[in-house]
Amino acid sequence: MKTESSSNNYVGAVLRGIGDDPDRIVIHQADGRTVRAAELIDLIHRTAHVLRDRGVRRGSTVSIMSGNRVEVLTIRYATNLLGARSVSLYEGMSAETLAVIAADVETDILVTDKVDALPKVKDVLTFGPSTAGADLLALVEQAPSTPIPVEPVRADEIWSVRHTGGTTGHPKGILRAFGTYAARWSDAANPAEPPVFLACTTLAHVAGTETDRALGQGGSVVLHPRFDPVKALADIERHRVTDSALMPPLLYQLTDQMLREPVDTSSLRNVAYGGCASSPDRIAQAVAVFGAVFTQVYGQLEAGFISALSPEDHLRYELLGTAGRALPGVEIRILAEDGSEVKQGESGEICVRTPSASAGYLNNPELSAQVWRDGLVHTGDVGFLDEEAYLHINGRVRDMVIVLGGHVYPTEVEDVLLSHPAVAAAAVFGVRDADSMEQVEAALVLRPGATIDLDAVRSLVTTHMGAQYAPSGITVLDAIPLTDVGKPDKQLLRASWRAGISGGQPVAG
Template identity: 45%
Template sequence: MPNVPPHFRSHVEHILDSLLENPDREALVYRNRRVSAGELRALVFRMAWAMQGQGIERGQTVTLLSGNLPEALAARYAANLIGAQVNHLYSELASDVQAAIVRDVETRALVVDPRMTDRAAEITEAVPVKSVLTLGPAGTGEDLLGLAASQSAEPFRSQAQPDAICAIRHTGGTTGHPKGICTTYRQVQAQRAARPVEKDAGSTHRQLVATTIAHAAGMLTDAVLEAGGAVVMLDGFEAGQVLETIERERITHLWLLPPLLYQLLDHPRMEHTDTSSLRQVLYGGCQASPARLADAVRRLGPVLMQGYGQNEAGLISILSPDDHARVERLRSAGKILDGVEVEIRDPAGNALPDGEHGEIVVRSGMVMQGYWKQPQLTAQVLQDGWMHTGDIGFRDGDGYLTVVDRLKDMIVVVGGHVYTTELEDLLNSHPQVRQSAVYGVRNEDRMERVHAAVLLAPGATTSADELRAFVRAERGAMYEPACITFPAELPLTDVGKPDKKELRRRATAHT
């Protein structure tokens, strides 16, 4: 008999297998709904059969326009079972940007949250889509849940191929053409293998998801469901609601971007909330302030863990809870993971020794396939299997990586380079400063000047002149901001990072 290659098992199949092991366990909590593992598994199969009945095939694109819904998660799994690639739109993007993405990824079916049908109508008016499927009754398209209800819950054999695209995630989009990051099923398997394993987590793992499942929270959800845990989903991040949910649901694991962690620490309810159930507070996505991290460790205990990576490059390094006990490590992005190769390179592409600053370049099985339909841009960042991250940093002799800045955020001033994260760390160490964002603004002569937006602590009396003097005394005149503003809050991107493009736009509008 000829050798028959073994069936490739995708990440979705591993998740569905885990759901089958204990079908009565609580898998998803959303508002007043509690969805069992068996119910979720059956819904995924029913949706897969229904999508296939609508003519959706392997290799086509299913685009999700949805908030954090259990049904949106099931739709992603179902589409991946068919072998379709899933693009989940960030709901906060402008409609014209969303429409451009829908057109760009050649959307075969648009799956819509019933709360977003008006936006879906705007998109489909600009870009005709063959199938519009809604996650419940709505005044447009076909009700996917209704279609699924008439289907069998019989298992659907996965059509996924290891080197086919399973996800297209977009980065940017506030200006210019959004970049679609293509991830294959094989790369997701590599990401599964690279995840830190927490001993004896399993069914006691209760993950709170308070950021969009279109981003990192969605990948975390996959990991928790596969491990046998439960995911509590909120529609979005509101610090008071997050604290109330931690206490009520006895949340053990939480994922936040640093600005959201700061909001949690600064909320008046923080001191009166029982957070003793927390075993891990994972953060990442942008630079974190060592001063605020030290405060978080004091108040939450030894539960903080940082993950450094990119959608393009996968996970690169981890700063463990034990590392957080060492103040000198709080500026670090953690220890480079086994199986991940990292080089620090100069502009000419030469590898630099430990301690020297250069671009962080990465090679691993988690690196993306490329940018969707942008071969020239792909060739710029992916060279000989090495991913150029666009981050500046250095590695120490112990294998710890420190990210100093984004290449595009580094400010070139007379006399040298200002690394924005270093200046943010310094400003955040001031006792009257809660948070800051530093960015460069070009003047009429095209020279960059250092600007800082600073959130002050309640009752603060410090002024821009005093903060400039503080910076000058600590780091010298080169780092002294030419302009300091005090907004009521910092603008954030769709995924919760400080929006420096918007800050730069505001600064330019006032000049």
């Protein structure tokens, strides 16, 4: 019988990190309001009382859909404190997708500020008065603040179901165990100076887990409703932010804004980036602007963190196209289609054994068996290890574009496009023509005031990579559309192409 323990429940570490100094500011909000330690702990326990009174127990599921707000944190902490599991949903999720996910996870309570087209669930709580459900804010205000002990749980019990971003298909629910998540604090040493984390992307993704880490380490959080490079830089300077986490496209925007209107960012210690391919040239530019404060992190919800490129590594330009080296406790193997291990320097599927791997896909044993097998997580990414054990990623197996003459990995083409001095951002994707043959398409964003010869861009790709890699069509946009988690939305780009918005031909943004 597996042992139940409160040490398996990460909420205890968060509460200890918030600490017993009642007046310490733990959350700075974008509008200037602050939340102090005693107030945050009080809100967590009041919310837990509300949820418990509405039947939330171990085995219950509370789904949360809202933008970045303090209550999103307190609801999740209260849910997990009770031993129940939380589901963080993306604010921009369609009603159809929301309904499917809410049913899949067997939602007991949905907490939301979206009151139209709600899915059928047992109970709904809203942020403020609404005919759709009970007012959570009013209930919390009336609830007692008596501390509720952290619920002991087994290490293999699920604290969260997180869904993939959906860039390669319908979102899949990924099971995350209490014990694995709690180990993040027991295995990591606290920094000498507590972190000040800027959370400026959705709390339903990496910003949420990094907020947990910052609070658990006795630090504080600067909470923004969404990413805005001007406001992000202003608050880095104002609050002496030490840490943040961004997708590469957002990091590029931050760098561009810093070049336009520089501020004091000397407090930065670690800005993590990852989640999609990055451009070595753009990352080198960011290092030149902010200093060697970046850590590229490669990982997946399925596998957890796999490898990292350290701040020191960022001083070597030739490493900026890599995903760094394996993290402690991680084994990386590069396998051929038949499951055999390839030679060093040869490409194959990246398969890993990690201490932070998730427990599988929700209600999908067949797909789970495909991804988690032989003690390894099969990432679906293609890459190789070089002679220094740095991992190079060519792209995803299912993001590969099959053209006449061979296989095209979009990330490789994006790197070449981003080397053009006029190009600020690029997204490469595959589409099928009238004959069902795949072709390479590209969407570009230009630097302010820049012009570009699209034929010359194709020639650039052809010169560096070969004719089969050159985009058949290039669309110039004002901005690359992003998913809710900040990745280039290639599904939307494909849909736009199919709808004839670009028609596979160059258009001006």
